[in-house]
Amino acid sequence: MLNQSLEVSVRNARSADAGEIAQVFRDSWRLAYTGILPALHLEREIMRRDATWWRRAIAAERNLLVALHGDTIAGYATCGRARGGGRDGGEIYELYLTPVYQGLGIGEHLFEACRATLDGLDLERLIVWALEGNDRARAFYISCGGRPTRRSCVRFGKVLSTRIAFEW
Template sequence: METDVVHIRPARAKDASALADVYAEAWRGAYRGIIPHLSLERMIARRGERWWKAALADRRPLLVLDFDGAASGYVTYGRCRSGRAPFQGEIFELYLHPVYQGLGLGEKLFERARQRLFDLRLRGLMVWALTDNDSACAFYLSLGGKPVAEGAERFGDISLRKVAFAWS
């Protein structure tokens, strides 16, 4: 008898607590030392279980990486916010709990979201990453993403550079 221990599925209301934990741990791991501490902790505090319950109730496109029955990562996606032709689709967030990083699971989440965007007839894909987040930039480059735009994001009183990676 074969059993899938890891699979990707649409998020459910009961995932809210696990998603809040994934978000907090992934953001601390990715952005500690990049985003000022107080700004980072405030952002994490705003995305607690209550926020996730509301987001799930809104039925936003959100897939979770289910590891043995628990949400251990997630990806959100939809129509590109910048309206930059020819990139119609966008991955807004893709995060894994640090325990599951480096195992190829992020790539599986990425590819599933990419397929969903294709199914929605949204051609071309963009995703933004802070340029100081070396892991994220390396991840998107390894998946064939090409830098196509730059911008900045404010965190408290500092501005951090970001880069858009794109796939045709």
């Protein structure tokens, strides 16, 4: 449910945002994936995606969006052509919010900004993948109208996990 009283804006990420995005990534991944991903893999991924990594990603990625609550980055998302192929398919690769901002409607702002970005690229279909154990993400995508359509396996270190595709 979108919280209309919350002042939220979405814009393209800037190099100066790298430190805040790294913090959003760290906090959201720990909340989302503790107990789902192997602990060592989770911490290595968090360490790898530091501010320097995010500065490079911002420079290379046109569709890296940030959601702001006032001047604070509450979350980020990346999107583009679907990695699985198909000329008319778009994909939201990542959409994460700092835990304190989850459940307030900010994720919907980011989701809709991604949809608008993909519409601007003439991509008619949309796919998002979520790990089977990530109940918050699955519930979020269902609340946005996504329908689970298929499953596949993905490896994290030595652990094999199931991911679910949501499509619109």
